[in-house]
Amino acid sequence: xxxxxxxxxxxVIKTVIMVRDFVVLTLRTLVxxxxxxxxxxxxxxxxxxxxxxxxxxxxxxVCSAAAVTIIESSFHMKIIIQNDALVPGFAALLILRELGAxxxxxxVTSRVGAGIAAEVGTMQIxxxxxxxxxxxxxxxRFLVVPRLIASVIGGVVLSILANLVCxxxxxxxxxxxxxxxxxxxxxxxxxFVSMQDLYFAAIKGACFGFVIPLVxxxxxxRCKAGAEGVGLxxxxxxxxxxxxxxxxxxxLSWIFSYFY
Amino acid sequence: MSDAQVQxxxxxxxxxxxxxxxxxxxxxxxxxxxxxxxxSGTGKSxxxxxxxxxxxxxxxxxxxxxxxxxxxxxxxxxxxxxxxGMVFQHPALFDSLTVFExxxxxxxKHYDYPEEKIKEIVKKCLKLVHLDDVEEKLPxxxxxxxxxxxxxARTVAISPKILLxxxxxxxxxxxxxxxxxxxxxxxxxxLKTTSxxxxxxxxCALAIADRIIVLDKGNIVDQGTPAELKASKHxxxxxxxxxxxxxA
Ligand SMILES: Nc1ncnc2c1ncn2[C@@H]1O[C@H](COP(=O)(O)OP(=O)(O)O)[C@@H](O)[C@H]1O
Ligand SMILES: [Mg+2]
Numbered sequence: 001x002x003x004x005x006x007x008x009x010x011x012v013i014k015t016v017i018m019v020r021d022f023v024v025l026t027l028r029t030l031v032x033x034x035x036x037x038x039x040x041x042x043x044x045x046x047x048x049x050x051x052x053x054x055x056x057x058x059x060x061x062v063c064s065a066a067a068v069t070i071i072e073s074s075f076h077m078k079i080i081i082q083n084d085a086l087v088p089g090f091a092a093l094l095i096l097r098e099l100g101a102x103x104x105x106x107x108v109t110s111r112v113g114a115g116i117a118a119e120v121g122t123m124q125i126x127x128x129x130x131x132x133x134x135x136x137x138x139x140x141r142f143l144v145v146p147r148l149i150a151s152v153i154g155g156v157v158l159s160i161l162a163n164l165v166c167x168x169x170x171x172x173x174x175x176x177x178x179x180x181x182x183x184x185x186x187x188x189x190x191x192f193v194s195m196q197d198l199y200f201a202a203i204k205g206a207c208f209g210f211v212i213p214l215v216x217x218x219x220x221x222r223c224k225a226g227a228e229g230v231g232l233x234x235x236x237x238x239x240x241x242x243x244x245x246x247x248x249x250x251x252l253s254w255i256f257s258y259f260y
Numbered sequence: 261m262s263d264a265q266v267q268x269x270x271x272x273x274x275x276x277x278x279x280x281x282x283x284x285x286x287x288x289x290x291x292x293x294x295x296x297x298x299x300s301g302t303g304k305s306x307x308x309x310x311x312x313x314x315x316x317x318x319x320x321x322x323x324x325x326x327x328x329x330x331x332x333x334x335x336x337x338x339x340x341x342x343x344x345g346m347v348f349q350h351p352a353l354f355d356s357l358t359v360f361e362x363x364x365x366x367x368x369k370h371y372d373y374p375e376e377k378i379k380e381i382v383k384k385c386l387k388l389v390h391l392d393d394v395e396e397k398l399p400x401x402x403x404x405x406x407x408x409x410x411x412x413a414r415t416v417a418i419s420p421k422i423l424l425x426x427x428x429x430x431x432x433x434x435x436x437x438x439x440x441x442x443x444x445x446x447x448x449x450x451l452k453t454t455s456x457x458x459x460x461x462x463x464c465a466l467a468i469a470d471r472i473i474v475l476d477k478g479n480i481v482d483q484g485t486p487a488e489l490k491a492s493k494h495x496x497x498x499x500x501x502x503x504x505x506x507x508a
Binding site for chain 2: 126127128130131132133134135136137
């Protein structure tokens with residue numbers, strides 16, 4: 001019994017310490033983000049990495065998601081109310097408010113988040129981070145800041161891209177599979193969603209983009225020696241980021257609901 | 261405070277409930293080559309990292325060039341690290357930079373030299389470690405032994421007063437090992453660089469060390485000049501000596 005309480009207590013303490021360290025990392029990163037020197041070329045390099053790595057899979061997955069969403073909702077609506085005229089509206093709502101931003105963020109996590117954790121973790125265990133410090137370089141400024149800025153910008157761009165592609169594919173599917181005309185799709189869509197929804201999706205993209213590199217770098221910096229160390233850092237960051245994205249999505253959707 | 265350039269006074273360092281350094285005291289004078297011998301996992305790397313603030317001791321004092329550094333801020337360590345070049349156990353080269361840029365990296369950061377001068381320094385340092393024609397290559401395109409030598413060149417390039425070597429010759433062939441030993445010797449004789457060399461190679465230690473410290477399970481078990489150590493009665497030291505003579 002005692003040992004159960006002990007181990008619960010221990011893991012609570014460990015979690016508190018981890019959260020504290022993460023908050024410290026976040027605050028320091030923010031301070032360095034807004035103070036010179038700015039590493040502009042690094043930011044562009046990272047931005048290219050984020051978009052180039054993720055855009056193809058984001059577009060591919062979002063196309064499938066769009067097709068499934070619209071066909072499924074049409075199928076069910078036809079069963080219930082024998083009419084799927086409202087489907088474009090519902091599908092657009094679902095895409096803009098949830099699907100576009102979340103699906104693209106989860107895909108970015110699997111590419112970029114895992115990539116950063118493995119990269120920083122490898123640098124940690126091969127003493128490259130120590131070497132940076134020895135040569136007078138602050139690893140947070142050098143590694144975390146450019147990735148953070150690139151990932152926030154990339155998050156916004158990819159979220160908007162994913163939403164637009166998703167809507168376009170939904171329209172094509174409804175046109176060729178369900179027999180709605182493009183015009184009627186757009187009219188039905190406009191009744192449910194507005195430009196504001198796209199802005200909110202962009203904000204979500206920015207928030208998800210903010211979390212991804214911070215969590216990945218956090219686990220990368222704590223990476224333990226050995227090949228398992230890097231694997232563990234990667235897995236831990238992907239799991240943590242995915243949970244965070246779902247949680248943040250819930251919180252943001254709840255906040256945004258006051259504006260609709 | 262004695263005339264030592266590097267001094268540890270009763271340094272203790274633990275990770276969780278494992279105490280790695282159990283009260284280490286030693287000193288190194290300017291220009292001296294001090295070898296720190298020990299089997300792997302005894303905390304040799306931890307000892308060096310405490311000196312340059314990559315790890316901080318739990319208790320004890322660490323003096324570098326007349327300054328107590330164990331509690332100073334990360335910002336203040338910038339100047340200490342400029343004085344102390346460290347060659348890591350891993351080559352620790354930056355993967356995304358060419359060999360030239362790796363060596364130039366610290367020089368650019370620490371000094372405000374024109375490009376011409378930087379080129380000259382990089383060339384000179386690569387020559388010191390017997391490397392040429394690799395400047396434009398990436399670290400992953402050259403052999404492990406070459407990477408270790410580039411990392412040596414990178415450290416020497418900022419002309420530190422104190423050089424720390426973490427197993428500089430582990431994994432190198434005998435010819436390169438000799439070249440590296442010769443380099444350590446030359447730097448200490450010509451530039452009066454103080455060198456702390458972590459190693460488990462008694463053969464190298466006997467060849468170039470001024471003094472040797474033997475570390476075991478977090479304690480210093482014996483120390484002295486090579487001649488003194490050869491007469492040591494400590495079983496671990498004897499074992500190291502056996503190794504050295506069979507290799508020679
Ligand atoms: N950052 C760290 N966190 C926890 N344990 C560590 C850390 N660094 C080293 N150790 C432990 O300290 C011991 C000594 O390590 P090290 O100094 O690398 O040995 P060596 O003498 O081979 O260089 C090892 O058991 C290692 O697991
Ligand atoms: Mg070591």
